Amino acid sequence: EVQLVESGGGLVQPGGSLRLSCAASGFTFDDYAMSWVRQAPGKGLEWVSAISWNGVATYYADAMKGRFTISRDNAKNTVYLQMNSLKPEDTAVYYCASGRVIVSSMTSKNAYDVWGQGTQVTVSV
Numbered sequence: 375e376v377q378l379v380e381s382g383g384g385l386v387q388p389g390g391s392l393r394l395s396c397a398a399s400g401f402t403f404d405d406y407a408m409s410w411v412r413q414a415p416g417k418g419l420e421w422v423s424a425i426s427w428n429g430v431a432t433y434y435a436d437a438m439k440g441r442f443t444i445s446r447d448n449a450k451n452t453v454y455l456q457m458n459s460l461k462p463e464d465t466a467v468y469y470c471a472s473g474r475v476i477v478s479s480m481t482s483k484n485a486y487d488v489w490g491q492g493t494q495v496t497v498s499v
Contacts, residue, residue, distance in 0.1 A: 376400035376488050378470050383493030386460055390497070394455040396470030396490055404428070404448040407475040410455045411483045412466035413492075421483040422468070423455060424475075433480050460497045467492040 382394040396408070409424040423444040424433045432444050443456040453470055471486035479485035 378472060378488060378490035380468065380470050380490045380493040383468060383495045385496045385498065387499055388461060388497055390460050391456070391458045392460065392495060394457065394468055394470075394493060394495070396453045396455075398451045398453070398472065401472070401488075403451040403472075405474070406472040407480060407486075408444075408446060408453040409471045409473070409475075409480070409483070409486050410444065410453075410468055411471055411486075411489075412464075412468045412495075414463070414466040417466075419469075419483050420466070421481055424480045425453065426477075426480070431477070431480070435481075457495070460495075462497045465495060465497050467494050 377399045379397045386392050410422040411419050412422050413419050425444045425446050429446050441459045446453040469492045470490045472488045473486035475485045
C-alpha cells in the first residue's frame, strides 16, 4: 500500500521553529519528487516547497524562501520541512505529496498524485 505519513506538527509561538517529517512506504521513494502543500483555515491548497528525486533541486514559494528548508533522506524514505521564523499566517494543515513530476511542474500542487493525511501547524501566542 502506498502511504505517506506526516508528523512533527504542533503549536509554536511566532518566531519559533518546527521540523515536519513525512515517512513514505509502498513505493520506490527515490524515483519520486516530493512536495509540501498546506491549507490554511478557510482557504484553498497552497503549494509550499518541492524537492527532486535525488535532492539536488529544491523549490520554494516566495513567502517561504529563506525561512523553510526542504530535504530528503532516501535511505530512510523520508522528506523533511524545516520551518524557521514562523508567522501566524503559516498556521495550516501541512501535507506531503509525491509524484513523478517533470521539472516544469515541480511547483504545481496538481502534479502530485499521492498525498498524506496532513499534520496541523499552529503559530500563535
